[in-house]
Amino acid sequence: MSKQTDDFFKQVVSHAKEYGFVFPSSEIYDGLSAVYDYGQLGAELKNNLKQYWWKAMVQLHENIVGIDAAIFMHPTTWKASGHVDGFNDPMIDNKDSKKRYRADQLIEDKITRYETDGKADKAQQLQTDLDAALNDDDLPRLKAIIEEHGIVCPVSGTKNWTEVRQFNLMFSTQMGASAEDAETVYLRPETAQGIFVNFLNVQKSGRMKVPFGIAQIGKAFRNEVIARQFIMRMREFEQMELQFFVRPGTELEWYEKWKEIRLKWHLSIGGNPVKYRYHDHVKLAHYANAAVDIEYEFPFGFKEVEGIHSRTDFDLKQHQKFSGKKLQYFDPEINQNYVPYVIETSIGLDRLFLTVLCNSFEEQDLSTGDKKDARSVLRFHPTLAPVKAAVLPLTKKDGLPDKAREILGRLKMDYNVQYDEKDSIGKRYRRQDAIGTPFCITVDYQSLEDNTVTLRHRDSMEQERVAISDLNRIVDDLVGWKNMLAAL
RNA sequence: GCGGAAGUAGCUCAAUUGGUAGAGCGAUAGCCUUCCAAGCUAUAGGUUGCGGGUUCGAGACCCGUCUUCCGCUCCA
Numbered sequence: 001m002s003k004q005t006d007d008f009f010k011q012v013v014s015h016a017k018e019y020g021f022v023f024p025s026s027e028i029y030d031g032l033s034a035v036y037d038y039g040q041l042g043a044e045l046k047n048n049l050k051q052y053w054w055k056a057m058v059q060l061h062e063n064i065v066g067i068d069a070a071i072f073m074h075p076t077t078w079k080a081s082g083h084v085d086g087f088n089d090p091m092i093d094n095k096d097s098k099k100r101y102r103a104d105q106l107i108e109d110k111i112t113r114y115e116t117d118g119k120a121d122k123a124q125q126l127q128t129d130l131d132a133a134l135n136d137d138d139l140p141r142l143k144a145i146i147e148e149h150g151i152v153c154p155v156s157g158t159k160n161w162t163e164v165r166q167f168n169l170m171f172s173t174q175m176g177a178s179a180e181d182a183e184t185v186y187l188r189p190e191t192a193q194g195i196f197v198n199f200l201n202v203q204k205s206g207r208m209k210v211p212f213g214i215a216q217i218g219k220a221f222r223n224e225v226i227a228r229q230f231i232m233r234m235r236e237f238e239q240m241e242l243q244f245f246v247r248p249g250t251e252l253e254w255y256e257k258w259k260e261i262r263l264k265w266h267l268s269i270g271g272n273p274v275k276y277r278y279h280d281h282v283k284l285a286h287y288a289n290a291a292v293d294i295e296y297e298f299p300f301g302f303k304e305v306e307g308i309h310s311r312t313d314f315d316l317k318q319h320q321k322f323s324g325k326k327l328q329y330f331d332p333e334i335n336q337n338y339v340p341y342v343i344e345t346s347i348g349l350d351r352l353f354l355t356v357l358c359n360s361f362e363e364q365d366l367s368t369g370d371k372k373d374a375r376s377v378l379r380f381h382p383t384l385a386p387v388k389a390a391v392l393p394l395t396k397k398d399g400l401p402d403k404a405r406e407i408l409g410r411l412k413m414d415y416n417v418q419y420d421e422k423d424s425i426g427k428r429y430r431r432q433d434a435i436g437t438p439f440c441i442t443v444d445y446q447s448l449e450d451n452t453v454t455l456r457h458r459d460s461m462e463q464e465r466v467a468i469s470d471l472n473r474i475v476d477d478l479v480g481w482k483n484m485l486a487a488l
Numbered sequence: 489g490c491g492g493a494a495g496u497a498g499c500u501c502a503a504u505u506g507g508u509a510g511a512g513c514g515a516u517a518g519c520c521u522u523c524c525a526a527g528c529u530a531u532a533g534g535u536u537g538c539g540g541g542u543u544c545g546a547g548a549c550c551c552g553u554c555u556u557c558c559g560c561u562c563c564a
Contacts, residue, residue: 006557006558010557014499014500015499017498017499018514019498024556029538029554030538030553030554031554031555031556032555033555033556081564082564091489093489162489169563189564222563224562224563228556228557228558230556233563285564286564287564288564366524366525372526373524373525373526374525375524375525392523394521394522395522422516422517423525424520424521424523424524424527425521425522425523425524426523427525427526428524428525429523429524429525430524430525431525440523442523444522444523445522454523456523456524461524463523463524
């Protein structure tokens with residue numbers, strides 16, 4: 001990361017904290033690693049992003065509906081999805097080479113070596129020990145085996161090992177009041193499974209016909225080994241996902257379609273097109289037959305914001321297998337029963353939030369001649385802005401505040417608006433710029449005579465004279481959802 | 489998780505070899521002001537991340553710990 005972009009990112013982060021967008025979690029206790037809270041303005045912005053996504057996906061598509069599944073799910077869900085096995089590896093580090101290995105693989109390698117050396121007995125015995133230890137999840141035993149057999153690090157050649165540790169990316173907790181019969185349940189590491197297990201419920205109760213989609217916005221939790229870069233990778237995060245069910249054989253067609261739709265959506269929130277790109281996955285996950293990321297160029301480089309995966313029928317088939325329930329669809333057009341294929345689009349909402357911040361923030365130089373001047377401005381799309389308008393009396397005397405509050409009273413029925421009478425009018429404009437308010441409405445002496453006000457625009461800093469009676473209509477045209485949605 | 493760096497007011501930073509923690513911006517209450525910040529007066533806000541140690545005395549030195557950043561590693 002260059003010095004310049006590094007400074008820019010630091011500015012964005014401190015601006016986010018200074019103006020109430022994002023705070024470190026439980027900061028008075030030193031914070032909690034990789035957990036953040038959204039403040040008064042951050043919550044508004046995040047809610048607007050969610051609403052925009054939901055409207056664009058659910059409201060605009062006849063064949064997409066939204067659900068809200070619980071964070072807790074039956075433990076078997078995660079066996080079926082592969083999360084229990086896939087993320088339960090016993091790891092060990094060599095302190096000299098700083099390399100990390102899977103403990104069971106180190107031992108497997110040793111077994112192979114015994115075999116090639118013709119020590120079949122030893123190999124057999126070690127295999128038995130290993131299987132027993134893995135079966136019992138006995139981590140100290142694994143460490144003991146490594147020590148007993150003098151296994152060394154392939155890189156450093158030393159036996160200077162750490163303890164064997166289990167790396168499971170899923171958070172777990174106990175369900176059930178008493179400790180004896182409590183059951184271990186997980187905090188979901190992805191929202192997708194809540195959709196898959198409800199596939200039939202939604203399909204039948206909603207009379208859905210393939211192709212159709214189920215959308216969901218919700219929290220997910222991953223116990224990341226390392227989590228860094230502000231809200232890029234958090235332990236508790238929010239996803240916005242669509243699982244789109246299609247007839248087998250048509251999935252790649254739909255995959256291409258969703259790739260296009262989703263990029264267009266990102267561009268519609270005001271992003272600079274050169275900052276977005278597709279990044280195809282070379283190595284595909286076990287469940288996918290095509291996968292691409294939509295990446296955004298953050299100050300620290302291109303990073304994934306949204307993933308679009310062709311998940312085949314892997315998930316539904318797994319749940320069929322583990323639950324013993326049929327998860328199939330009868331397609332009247334071709335008179336066939338089948339397990340639908342799935343195209344997934346999955347956004348990290350917190351990352352999306354960060355792209356919007358990075359995209360919008362500017363330290364603008366307004367110097368003219370010898371007069372130095374600058375402002376911090378967040379150029380949010382007006383529809384997404386946390387505060388839509390500020391109503392400002394030019395001075396706080398002569399009845400101007402009363403008139404301003406009257407206008408405020410009408411606007412606040414429809415929008416999040418602010419009132420401010422402190423300090424000079426210029427300073428108040430700048431304060432609103434800093435939180436990204438697209439419009440300021442200023443009440444002056446003329447307003448008292450002819451019921452007009454000035455409407456000041458954040459981006460151009462220009463102002464126009466408008467009638468108070470026209471305000472609701474004008475503001476609605478500028479910040480309503482219609483504009484954004486029509487552009488899709 | 490390993491290695492390196494850092495942590496002082498809401499933000500950006502000061503504080504001679506260890507000797508009474510300050511400034512600018514921001515905020516609050518006023519004054520001034522008829523449309524683009526930094527004018528005037530006053531005020532608030534810090535056990536220097538936290539805990540321990542050395543010392544007559546620690547923001548500074550030592551140990552531990554937490555958090556953040558950078559690199560490596562990891563990322564179904």
